[in-house]
Amino acid sequence: MTTADASEALPPRAIARRRLRLRAGPLLSLPLLLLLAVGFLAPLLAVLGFSFSEPRSFALLAHPTLENYETIFDPANTVYMSFLWSLWFAFLSVCILAVVSYPVAYGLAKLFGRWANLITLLMVFPLFISENVRLYGWVLFFIKNGVLDGGLRSLFGFGIGDLLFTPGIIVFGMVYTYLPFMLFPMTLGLSMVPQEAVEAAGDLGASRLQIFREVELPLSLPGIIIGALLTFVLSVGAIAESKVLGGQAVIVITHDIEIAFTYAQNWPLGAALAVLLMLVVGALVLTVLRHLDLDRILGRR
Amino acid sequence: MSKRPSILELVGVTKQFGGLTAVDHVDLKVREGEFFTIVGPSGSGKTTLLRMLAGMETPSSGDILLRDKLVNELPANRRPTCMVFQSLALFPHKSVGENIEFPLKMRGVARDRRRARALELLRLLRLPEGYYGRNVTQCSGGERQRVALARAFAYDPEILFFDEPLSAIDYKLRKTLEKELKDIHKESGKTFMYITHSLEEAMVMSDRIGVMRSGKLVQVGTPEEIYLHPRDRFVSEFMGEVNVIDVRKGPNGHAVGIELPGDFALPGGVAAFDTGHLVVRPESLRFLGSAGEAENHLRGTVYNEYALGSRIQYQVRVGEKVFIVERLRQQAYQGGLDQEVLIGWDAKDSILVTD
Secondary structure, eight states: OHHHHHHHHSOHHHHHHHHHHHHHHHHHHHHHHHHHIIIIIHHHHHHHHHHTSOTTOOSTTSSOOSHHHHHHHOTTOOHHHHHHHHHHHHHHHHHHHHHHHHHHHHIIIIIOGGGHHHHHHHHHGGGGSOHHHHHHHHHHHHSTTSHHHHHHHHHHSOOOOOOOSSHHHHHHHHHHHHHHHHHHHHHHHHHTSOHHHHHHHHHTTOOHHHHIIIIIHHHHHHHHHHHHHHHHHHHHTOOHIIIIISTTSSOOHHHHHHHHHTTSOOHHHHHHHHHHHHHHHHHHHHHHHHHSOHHHHTTOO | OTTSOEEEEEEEEEEEETTEEEEEEEEEEEETTOEEEEEOOTTSSHHHHHHHHHTSSOOSEEEEEETTEEOTTOOGGGSSEEEEOTTOOOOTTSBHHHHHHHHHHHTTOOHHHHHHHHHHHHHHTTOOGGGGGSBGGGSOHHHHHHHHHHHHHHTOOSEEEEESTTTTSOHHHHHHHHHHHHHHHHHHOOEEEEEESOHHHHHHHOSEEEEEETTEEEEEEOHHHHHHSOSSHHHHHHTSOOEEEEEEEOGGGOEEESSSOOEEOOOTTOOOOSEEEEEEOGGGOEEESSGGGSSEEEEEEEEEEEEOSSEEEEEEEETTEEEEEEEEGGGOOOSOTTOEEEEEEOGGGEEEEOO
């Protein structure tokens, strides 16, 4: 070993010092590693363990079995619908968020100047209030005879009835809740587009639309992708929107998992669903990250 | 050359930002095919002027005429001009080839014709064809410079603007690129308009130079004219290190020093003046054995000396004032430091400016 050779040549005190330095890193990161092991890794392993435990049992891996997964993949089971709804809602939310956030992000990064800070603050403000409280606020707004319907009725004599408890309103709720998580990475991405590159493109004959397509969009893509991944993962894991705004109109996968853990008292089945959800989302995210080389887009390579 | 028609005409062009006047009533005619350089210290308004000509800023007042057509409001993407930025502004997400082809792509030129033109431009700018697919971030400073130039050429502009593109490049390469740019100018026959804060750079490359100060164009002329006949003290000092003696009109066509005692013979053809500045270049000053060896002389002490390679520079104190004397190594001063010396110059080697 080369290390052994090197230490032979060194005086003992130097070796001791080097060992100490080598140990300082792992030693200092120990508290955090412990916290991650106990608080993050252990529950994850517990969920994985429970997913292989006997249905409706509370004993971790007393009799390991694949029964939970068989139940889920049973053609008669319609839980796959919940998966599809969740992925569909998340996909729609990301698409709408991208379109809605881009102009605002563009304004924050390039146009609003010193007003940008105030607008950013206004965007962050709702996050200070619990998500559930805000969603109940929307219930009051959209419910039959609520702010919107009642308001229209008294002003114009006709209402639009009840907008709640539809898939559309669930997507609305997700877009509303996760807007900051798309907006801020996007703003960061757009503010990284060099102003001179934009000016040069115009000087070389590009129209406003061409500048957007050829320079601004590709150079701000890293921010858009990060925003999209963040909001996708959050939307797939969302539950309050479908419960509060959507009523029971659609059962999303997170709702199924919650039912399994609470009402049905079937932890192993809930754990198996959770593991599958993690696998599906993880695979999707990793595929996106693999195909989009952020370094190449940013021109670092 | 002076007979060529003007391609670009500026009439009273002014730009104000709030209360600040960045460019102040600039009148100028740039001739077809010439290499025109605007030189001035930072903050003199030269970049603002160039941005108005390129269409990135609109003049507050005055007119810009391109081939006798008013272009004040014409946006940059519809002007037949192109700018090479100080930062070069290459597109980091595009390859060398894609960068060069950009203006052609915007015009909807077919892919194979774009490629052929890009390869042609790579050859013109002495870059290997293999660079076509290379990422611009992998190129060196000098190569990036050439890519930016090739991209501007692909636009096929009538005038090329340069916003100090060489200022961030190290001295040796800059000298090479300056000459190369002049060669490219000659080969292409295009009108080049260059801005820089270095008069030395302007001298090497330009057919004509315009000197800017606080938003105003102070003097326009060939490098020789600017060098030999600076219009005022600012221009003469901008040329490099010079010795300036404040003088007023004396008897029989001579000038009398204001801070320095003495009576100085003036160069021929000096207009009437009351007070002025007598400018003497360091290389026009020499050490004298006796007062009779030159038309003008001053007595001082050698304070310090600096070797500049082929030349040696001396600081000579005359009273409160420090004079710079520059001699070739072969003509070096032989005495020691802090010795009394006689320095002098001939009247024809000095310039009298009144502003």
